[in-house]
Amino acid sequence: MASSTTLTTIPASLYNTTRGRSHREFTCRSLPSNAGIRSYPNATIRAKLGEKNTLQYRKLGDSDLEISEITLGTMTFGEQNTEKEAHELLSYSFDKGINAIDTAEAYPIPMKKETQGKTDLYIGSWLKSQPRDKVILATKVCGYSERSSYIRDNAKILRVDAANIRESVEKSLKRLNTDYIDLLQIHWPDRFVALFGEFYYDPSKWRPSVPFVEQLRAFKELIDEGKVRYIGVSNETSYGVMEFVHAAKVEGLPKIVSIQNNYSMIVRCRFEVDLVEVCHPKNCNIGLLSYSPLGGGVLSGKYLDANSEAAKKGRLKLFPGYMDRYNKSIAREATIKYVEVAKKHGLSPVELALGFARDRPFMTSSIIGATSLEQLKENIDAFLTTERPLPPQVLADIEDIFKRYRDPAFF
Incomplete structure (x- = not known):
């Protein structure tokens, strides 16, 4: 855990970084005073050689x-x-201070009958050698589906x-080799919502759904x-969040503490324009667990060649x-621009994308995956070796691109 125990309000400009910064009352644990961060003359913004930022820990909503x-x-x-590779990735993550795992009954992805549940089994076999109380285990129950x-x-x-x-829960507990789940999430809603690349709500697709209560x-x-x-x-809207919170309050039922939604430099509007107000600590106090902060790997720049x-x-x-929505023509154009910004400031594309997600004032935790230990190290290092927060000139360049490419993954 981070050694600092004080809380600090993080100033953030969510839209126009060239104007005065607005202050959001989202909080996280502050950096220790000896973090040792400085800027290099050529705008390279890494921590001093051999030094790293401290991994931060944040309270998840009302939990x-x-x-x-x-x-x-x-x-x-x-x-x-x-399974062996999965165990290596899990062990390395926890050695670096990560304490949370996100899985789902539907995993692995792409969803297939032949492989369904393998992810949980691999995690479960790893958990046998771990102190259970040191692991925050999050899983997901499937939403409405006629195909699964x-x-x-x-x-x-x-x-x-x-x-x-x-x-879902009984089977997940058995596969995961545990007797409790720390965070159970609805993977996608029971009612119709625009999902996985869809942007607009289609009123004609409304269907009766299981009541929130x-x-x-x-x-x-x-x-x-x-x-x-x-x-x-997860994959929820402001309407859904508000209905769940209202039902819990009126009926004296458990309140949701988190929302797991897509968020990255190429998918911002849905959260920043609307959900950010709903989830604010002074309102519903819902913690954001963002998935695909690298846009399915596209923001790493690797698909440009x-x-x-x-x-x-x-x-x-x-x-x-x-996930081709992340790599179609407009999203690809935006990615090229972001890669150029990273190069301008002496960063790798991964450092820019993950540094941006890390520093959002409304972010509780970013979900990062990897298929190799090398890839995982790169992702974790992007959090720990990039100046915190990203300097104003970097954010200004990101915002300039955002104004021209607002959520290009949807169009």
Whole structure:
């Protein structure tokens, strides 16, 4: 854990960094006074050679969970990673101070009947040698699906109702080799919402859904039994968050403490324009766990050269059509611009993208995944060796590009 115990308000300019900075009351643990950070004359903004920032820990919403600012994503375990490789990645992460793992009953990705549940099994076998109370284990129950009935014993359609939730949790506990889950999240809503690359809500796709109160009552039963500690949502909207919070307050049911949504330099608007107010500590106090801070790996710049070894080994090449929203023409144009900004300031593209996500005042933890130890080291080092926060001139350049390419992954 970080040695500092004081809390500091982080100043942040979310939109126009050329004007006076606005102050947001999102808090995180402050850096120790001996962090040893300086700027180099050519605008290179790394920590001094041999020195690193301290990994920070933040309170997750209303919970008592002190979660590291990096959460290890595991969706490649069982598809792109063997069990041995998964254990190496897990052990290295925890050696570096990461204390949170994110998985899901649907993993690994891409979803397939033949591999479903392997991710959990790999984590479960690793957990056997770990002190359980030192690990924040987050998993997810599937939302509405007509194509993934194989996940349940006797269901043609997956729903977020009491029966589905209980079956999901019982099976997850068994695979994960544990008797409780720290954070249980709804992977995507039971009702229709625009998902995974869709931008606009289509009113014609409205369908009856499991009432919010009913979902919370099912979670309460599992919390009362000691099988779940806290609950959260994922791929959710402001409407959904507000309904869950309202239902919990009115009915005296457990309140959601987190939201796991997409956030990166090429996917910003959905959270910054709307959800940021809902999740503010003075309002609903919902912690953001952001996924794909590298835009599916695109913001690393590796896909700009389609013939490079890194591109050929990347998931966008291995699984054609998967996450292609991050690499289509407009998103690609934006990525080129961001890579140029990184070069201008002496940063790698990964350092720029993860430094940006790390420093958002509303960010609780960024979920980063890796298919190799080398890749994981690069991602963690991007958090720890890049000046904190990124200097105003870097943020100004990012904002200039954002004004021209607002959420290019959706268009």
